[in-house]
Amino acid sequence: MSYSNQYIYATLPRTARGQPIVLGGDPKGKNFLYTNGNSVIIRNIENPAISDVYTEHSCAVNVAKYSPSGFYIASGDQSGKVRIWDTVNKEHLLKNEFQPIGGPIKDISWSMDNQRMVVVGEGRERFGHVFMSETGTSVGEISGQSKPINSCDFRPARPFRIVTGSEDNTIGVFEGPPFKFKMTKQEHTRFVQAVRYSPNGSHFASGGFDGKVFIYDGTSADLVGEVGSPAHKGGVYGVAWKPDGTQLLTASGDKTCKLWDVETRSVVSEFVMGSQVEDQQVSCLWQGQYLLTVSLSGFISYLDVNNPDKPIRVIKGHNKPITVLTLSPDRSTIYTGSHDGYITAWAAKTGETERIAGAGHGNQINSMRT
Numbered sequence: 023m024s025y026s027n028q029y030i031y032a033t034l035p036r037t038a039r040g041q042p043i044v045l046g047g048d049p050k051g052k053n054f055l056y057t058n059g060n061s062v063i064i065r066n067i068e069n070p071a072i073s074d075v076y077t078e079h080s081c082a083v084n085v086a087k088y089s090p091s092g093f094y095i096a097s098g099d100q101s102g103k104v105r106i107w108d109t110v111n112k113e114h115l116l117k118n119e120f121q122p123i124g125g126p127i128k129d130i131s132w133s134m135d136n137q138r139m140v141v142v143g144e145g146r147e148r149f150g151h152v153f154m155s156e157t158g159t160s161v162g163e164i165s166g167q168s169k170p171i172n173s174c175d176f177r178p179a180r181p182f183r184i185v186t187g188s189e190d191n192t193i194g195v196f197e198g199p200p201f202k203f204k205m206t207k208q209e210h211t212r213f214v215q216a217v218r219y220s221p222n223g224s225h226f227a228s229g230g231f232d233g234k235v236f237i238y239d240g241t242s243a244d245l246v247g248e249v250g251s252p253a254h255k256g257g258v259y260g261v262a263w264k265p266d267g268t269q270l271l272t273a274s275g276d277k278t279c280k281l282w283d284v285e286t287r288s289v290v291s292e293f294v295m296g297s298q299v300e301d302q303q304v305s306c307l308w309q310g311q312y313l314l315t316v317s318l319s320g321f322i323s324y325l326d327v328n329n330p331d332k333p334i335r336v337i338k339g340h341n342k343p344i345t346v347l348t349l350s351p352d353r354s355t356i357y358t359g360s361h362d363g364y365i366t367a368w369a370a371k372t373g374e375t376e377r378i379a380g381a382g383h384g385n386q387i388n389s390m391r392t
């Protein structure tokens with residue numbers, strides 16, 4: 023009897039309280055990316071049961087991003103290594119491996135021509151680096167900020183710019199190539215956790231742990247204005263632009279996500295995601311018609327713009343190791359228990375998931391029967 027792989031029931035994103043995570047979008051609109059442990063998870067955005075896992079890193083991976091062409095993914099890990107690998111072949115052949123910083127990488131961004139890359143994080147000697155994706159040759163330096171850098175983005179238009187968000191509460195602005203420090207923006211009063219350019223590069227937005235969101239001019243970096251007053255009651259973990267640049271999605275530790283009109287900087291919709299600590303929102307992505315957010319529990323929600331009270335879909339599962347597994351008597355449902363005490367039911371034919379309700383064990387499950 024021969025066997026063939028039908029589905030990979032993928033893990034959820036690994037989350038930690040007070041730490042944003044980065045969702046990677048697909049320029050072709052088909053998939054999205056996140057990480058857990060040493061793995062990068064590639065999931066089909068229309069049917070999340072279709073997934074793939076890249077497992078070639080030797081330590082925990084923090085971020086993965088598609089190149090603008092969609093043919094490569096760059097992933098960065100705790101040791102400061104960046105691996106650039108192929109998306110076309112199932113084997114995900116390695117194209118290049120570089121060591122741009124000597125510590126955890128927190129964010130990666132490609133230039134629109136696929137030729138340059140900026141990485142930021144918590145290096146021992148520097149907190150970021152910009153280099154050629156083909157050769158690793160330096161094309162400038164990321165300097166001028168005194169603490170680890172949490173977020174970065176390449177302007178997707180000429181003239182090229184790079185913006186970075188740091189734990190010294192500032193936004194760094196760089197011009198190039200070769201990239202040189204231009205200025206810092208000091209509107210935030212706590213850690214800057216997310217900086218993102220609009221799709222046409224005309225503006226960029228920043229979100230910080232002070233609950234504030236600011237919009238700046240994409241070329242001059244002049245402050246356009248503050249979004250809300252403040253945008254959230256808790257820290258802002260993620261910002262994402264609508265593809266046409268007219269709206270902005272923000273995710274916050276106050277357990278809400280909000281949709282903003284960019285021109286008026288006023289709220290359009292508010293998505294209340296729950297009332298528990300695990301309902302804090304730690305990331306967001308706007309890809310085509312899909313608005314995705316990630317909660318501290320690891321659950322991935324597809325927001326419904328027309329009905330803010332109820333997500334279109336919530337992907338559930340585990341983000342800690344599975345310790346037990348059993349089947350329902352009719353073999354239509356797979357039950358799994360995890361290291362953190364939760365039980366998930368998986369529909370064997372579709373991969374659809376539901377978490378078993380209740381408080382759970384609170385600790386590792388060692389045995390389970392149906």
